[in-house]
Amino acid sequence: MAIVRFSPWREIDSLQKEMNRLFDTFAGEEPEVAFKPAAEMQENHEAIDLKLEIPGLEPKDLDVQVTAEAVAIKGERRQENKTEKQGLTRSEFRYGTFQRIISLPVRVQNDRVKADYKDGILHLHLPKAEAEKNKVVKVNVG
Template identity: 45%
Template structure:
């Protein structure tokens, strides 16, 4: 008579293996290091709304300007590119890299329409700065009502803008 090991829940073993694999990938252990360095990532951004412009800043360290593609529409910005892996061989010692390599893409929806043909870009020290002029209709205008005449209140347009508190 042969002895057979009894497993009450074989699904638990499968779940354990999947959890081990997930933690290995998150921790970047040697088992997952054999894969290519194509981990996808997104650049961090800041979006500032001024009176006449939107100013978008994207943090893209280690990437050259020639490797970045920026596409601008009236409603969104698409930033894509690639951080290439430099193959280094260390003869004496251990080499470890935690840098992110591979291609990236990020689409940022804009809160107001912009004049995409007049956008300006600057890329210095790993920071991409886009200055995006708003369309005229999207700029905040103040309407002042003249209440001196009680028969009718006519709006008076002024060129001042208000910033939200």
Template identity: 60%
Template sequence: MALVRYNPWKEMNSLQRQINQLFDDGVLTNLGRELKELSFSPSAELSETDEAIFLKLELPGIKAEDVDIQVTKEAVYITGERKETAKSEENGVTRSEFRYGKFSRAIALPTLINNTNVTAEYKDGILHLTLPKAEDEKNKVVKVSLG
């Protein structure tokens, strides 16, 4: 009976070839693309002054009529859809990294706001919301005792 030396790298090389084959076949790249599309959420920036909270959202390529904004005293809810434009086959697009479809985003606010006086501006793919603070939140003073 002959003694055969075990080579762990042989199995690692085999595994590497199998993973490369999955990428070559497009199985894993399509799965990754689908997962990215499911997790699409616009980027947001929140800033605050004594009078109001300012919220900016990136919505490039989305028309204003395709965005729905709902504001409560505690949060802002934004839903929308980036619609795919009709493509002509003459251009021969072979790869697209654009994300199309519906998205939604809920942003909790750090203080209560007066949601009846919210103003919105949409310019160059950036949504600007001005959320005035509720009167009780503006004058809120908390006494801290030591001892």
């Protein structure tokens, strides 16, 4: 068993960080633990495929906007869990809006985007702009 030295300053520091987070929340600043959908981006010669993990939503709850340079996803989460067991009722709920803007590495044809939402995964297929497909960049060495 390892011996751990007690440090009251560590506890005070932890308490101070928690109090700062609480005051930031009341001051209208966004807390550090705001919901941010996980994203995965894959690029090939023809297109960019973007996947976002957004469980518990209906497609009507999502607002997806695509420009030539970025993708913006907004939504509202409304989750409610209610269980009854042996005469006791347990209810949990979580509400809140989220927004995520993802910059794209190349320009895309935003009028040809295909979207699919299944099992909590939003999949966007973003075809590259024609100028980006044929783009060759000369690299100077040395």
